[in-house]
Amino acid sequence: MNEYLVKLITTRLDQLGWPAERLQLSRPKSTENGDWSTNIAMVLARDLKRAPNQIAQEMMDGMELDTDIVEKFEIVNPGFINFFQSTNYLKSQLKLILDTGDTFGQNDTGKGLTAQVEFVSANPTGPLTVGHGRQTVLGDTIANILSWSGYAVTREYYFNNAGRQMRLLGESLKARYMELKGQSIALPDGGYEGEYLIDIAQDLLDKSPDLDNDTDINVYKEYAEKSIFAIIKTSLERIGVIHDVFYNERSLYDDGKIDEVLSLLRDKGLLYEKDGATWFKTSELGIEQDRVLVKSSGEPTYRLPDIAYHREKIARGFDLVVDIFGADHIDAYPDVLSALKVMGLKYEHINVVIHQFVTLLRSGEVVKMSTRKANFVTLDELIDEVGADVVRYFYIMRSASSHLNFDLDLAKRQTEENPVFYLQYAHARISSIFRRAKERGLEKDLSHADLSLLDEEYTVALINKALEFPEVVDHCRRSLEVHHLPGYLSELATALHKFYTEYKVIDLEQPALSQARLALLEAIQITLRNGLRILGISAPVQM
């Protein structure tokens, strides 16, 4: 109906010689104002220097509406044009849900296009924390949305297993290892104090008891990396996240990509040496101060490989690139983008989603955390405590730009207050009705159901709510804001529960109506299930 009206109105506007670029249709909050509405007459009023009502009238006078789709329209002060859909249309859309089934909600916006979503990208220095968790679920859900929009999506994890931090990690493991052997060595300055390194040291000791102080530090480093990556991958798996590519920063050095960036920037006259370091004249690119790309020690800062990595992303030809960063990395990306820009690369298809921090609440108190120190809560512990479904839901129920309060008490509650169970219950409730219908000898017969019997108020409201699903998916895709989906699914669940309380589905006295309602519930369950699948949350048939 949306597309139908857009096309129709655009044609009419062309006819009148009025601009159509600013045409938009929306679903009014109240059904009194129709199923779809446009404000185009008010938008045009200024340019045309005429009253909106008049414009609307002239527009509509010359328009022929297909009554099979639009039952009627009205022009309302100050100039809204409201359209009311026909029951036939509603019926056909419901049928569409049943016919498309598992693919209902998908669209082909990204058909034939590729997208890359880079997320998590935590270096293998420790288990994923609660903070990484938000990014993990956010990135995976965005990737799911893009898949549903037709993109061929690559989920990518970028990591660095070289450099100072990893050296510290190796040294920290060595200290733990020697400690277990009874030789106390102090942890290095700024080293990793987490207990997980003690466990890893124990493993290493079991496997290779003969290492000592003189053993090459790389042995410790590599063992730590391998072990920690195993832990990280297990955590990711537990919440259903699978990356397609683990991109090692190292390869950028091996393939000469780092040097290429340096020489490209040097050619542009944007590099200079000072105090033994190589500086990038970002101040000439609208950034407050210059940045160091190569330290006086000869090691690059993280910015240099980041630039090279993004140059590779562009070279790899993705049509859409999404980077997920925590708010603590907010300073990095303007440098990267401006470097890409001066190198003459197209970077407009690179999108950066920055999410704010996560605060864990227990009994109303903030749980204090700090990485590198021993006292952080890991993603694994969180999953242990509340389960993967709840973790996924809670992480994306708020917009990424808001701080997230993760209320552990609420998350743990297996009751009505928990929004995850509310959704899942709606799905299970439908399954339950199906089971009951079968017991009563009422076999679902979707192809013969007479959908025109579905005309009561809350039934129509429920169908309309389900029909919004593809629009919500598209909204999430356009904005890269996925929190709209859980919000929408809650509304859909509410509409379902409301329908349930108002009408009886299984009524042996009225088999035709029962069949129609079973078909309706089938469509609603499809919608709920598809939505939950995008969120990566299970859709139970019984609770």
Place this chain on the structure above:
RNA sequence: GCUCCGGUAGCUCAGCUGGAUAGAGCAACGGAUUUCUAAUCCGUAGGUCACAGGUUCGAGCCCUGUCCGGAGUACCA
């Protein structure tokens, strides 16, 4: 100081590129079950959309300034 994010009901937050009477959940209070799962539904109450200006037919949304909270402002990542 500068940059970024936020400030909307008691609490946690929605509010899609400015649109119709600002919404939801939780908490509070009151109701609904001989009935397909009450893990549900309905109702009541709750608002100076931080503040002050501006833009216009119309501003929670855009612009300017101020205040408050968070993050960043490294030759850490």
